[in-house]
Amino acid sequence: MERKLVTFISWLLFLQMDPSLTAPQTLQMWRKVEEKVLMPCNKNGAFRWRRNGLDYARMLGSQIVYGIGVESSRISFPHGPNNSMQLTNLNMGDAGTYFCDAEEKLTINLVIFQISALPSANLIVSENLFLSIESSPKSIPGLRVSWETPNRGKSEEKSELTVANAQIRDSGTYSCHVWIDGGNKATFTQYISVSGFYPTSEKIYVSKDSPALIPWLFNFNVRETALINTVSAVNGSISYSAGKGTSPSLISSLTVTSGACWPQRCEKSQGKEQLGNLSFVLPKPKAGRYHLEIQLKLGDRKKMLAMDVCLVMLTVSVLPRLQLPLEAKATLSCHASCSDANSTLYWHHENSNSVMHGQRGEPTFSQDLTAVPESMGVWSCSVRVGGKTMMSTNLTLELEATFMSSPGFVWVLIGGGAVLFLVGIVTIVIVTARCRQKRRARRGAWILQNLHQQRTCQCKGFAPTRLREKD
Numbered sequence: 001m002e003r004k005l006v007t008f009i010s011w012l013l014f015l016q017m018d019p020s021l022t023a024p025q026t027l028q029m030w031r032k033v034e035e036k037v038l039m040p041c042n043k044n045g046a047f048r049w050r051r052n053g054l055d056y057a058r059m060l061g062s063q064i065v066y067g068i069g070v071e072s073s074r075i076s077f078p079h080g081p082n083n084s085m086q087l088t089n090l091n092m093g094d095a096g097t098y099f100c101d102a103e104e105k106l107t108i109n110l111v112i113f114q115i116s117a118l119p120s121a122n123l124i125v126s127e128n129l130f131l132s133i134e135s136s137p138k139s140i141p142g143l144r145v146s147w148e149t150p151n152r153g154k155s156e157e158k159s160e161l162t163v164a165n166a167q168i169r170d171s172g173t174y175s176c177h178v179w180i181d182g183g184n185k186a187t188f189t190q191y192i193s194v195s196g197f198y199p200t201s202e203k204i205y206v207s208k209d210s211p212a213l214i215p216w217l218f219n220f221n222v223r224e225t226a227l228i229n230t231v232s233a234v235n236g237s238i239s240y241s242a243g244k245g246t247s248p249s250l251i252s253s254l255t256v257t258s259g260a261c262w263p264q265r266c267e268k269s270q271g272k273e274q275l276g277n278l279s280f281v282l283p284k285p286k287a288g289r290y291h292l293e294i295q296l297k298l299g300d301r302k303k304m305l306a307m308d309v310c311l312v313m314l315t316v317s318v319l320p321r322l323q324l325p326l327e328a329k330a331t332l333s334c335h336a337s338c339s340d341a342n343s344t345l346y347w348h349h350e351n352s353n354s355v356m357h358g359q360r361g362e363p364t365f366s367q368d369l370t371a372v373p374e375s376m377g378v379w380s381c382s383v384r385v386g387g388k389t390m391m392s393t394n395l396t397l398e399l400e401a402t403f404m405s406s407p408g409f410v411w412v413l414i415g416g417g418a419v420l421f422l423v424g425i426v427t428i429v430i431v432t433a434r435c436r437q438k439r440r441a442r443r444g445a446w447i448l449q450n451l452h453q454q455r456t457c458q459c460k461g462f463a464p465t466r467l468r469e470k471d
Helices: 002-015 407-458 465-470
Strands: 025-032 037-039 048-051 054-060 063-066 085-087 096-100 106-118 122-124 129-136 143-148 160-163 172-180 185-195 203-205 212-214 232-241 249-253 280-282 288-298 301-312 314-319 329-336 343-349 355-357 364-370 377-385 388-399
Touching (some): 037 106, 106 172, 106 185, 122 288, 122 301, 129 143, 129 172, 203 212, 203 388, 314 377, 314 388, 329 343, 329 377
Parallel strands (some): 025 106, 203 301
Antiparallel strands (some): 037 085, 048 054, 048 096, 106 129, 143 172, 212 280, 232 249, 288 301, 329 364, 343 355, 343 377, 377 388
């Protein structure tokens, strides 16, 4: 009777012991496809690994024998005598329940996760990205999933993530968080690459008759011959139109025989930092809209990307003309091509601290004035965006000179005075010369008369025959 009582009490004590000491334990191990896992086993010497109840790998003598369909090249036992098993390059089919026969109380539940990226982990700008995660086994009670993007923050709790119109800034590492409340949790990552060109300003401000550069920079080596499974250029061009309603005219087409380049720049050597540079130089730019497009190829996918840039120039004029009569009315006009909703036109005089401005977003601003000395001089028209002056150009107003106040009148006076002076000098010289001639003539006549008288006296009142003949 006492023996039965002791046995009964022993069974009660055994049943009240911690279940972890008597029941098998399960070790949850979560891994991602292509990762590796090390499953513990404290068995020295001969061992036997099973998966889902079937032999997976076992030691027979000095040899390791693998189960049917097991890829032995992915299995290793790196920790020597304890026979812990490492499985590399995991795939969805590796999920299951593993245990080592030395660890009868430890069961390893291996769950494999896989992140899928569509159309692929490498995108072309403007494509849509679809990310999803699946597990093996497919159904895990209580599993929760959330996503975290590199630049768009966290998403709602769901197994899928959509990134519409992917841009270069969306390149980076995407994190998928999986967890069970009060249980396992893990984070798996997927790197996404987005190839294309960097966005640039839609407005480029240039001065008249100055060269202009339209920047077109890519985040991959678009000028080099593409490698397999990388992005390459198929074709591209740049065209010009004076306005929205006019038909575009082709300026140039890309050469894509060995990488992409503009024909006039293909022969120029480029450093590594320039391999993604397809900027276009306009030696004599015209105000208006420029359309650049390029078709990129990645695998079997093609995508046409386009960029529109407007070259802004300022045109200034004055009516009726630059030289104005005193007190005349005039109108200054300033026009900016490619009007911007945030831009404002300003007029400013060089000798004034005040400025006049038009309505925001208006492409033309006119200012009336009266032609007085204070309003003459240099007037500047500028275009400003957010208080910053983007560009400016000048014109100079002058008062129309009258004849009395003009420099020509002064020269006329000087010339007239000089002529009168010369005429006076000539007149004086002529008069003086004539007077001198008259004096000489009178003196000559007087001398002849005296001579005649002397001869008459010497001849006793009779003049010589020669003198009489002359008389």
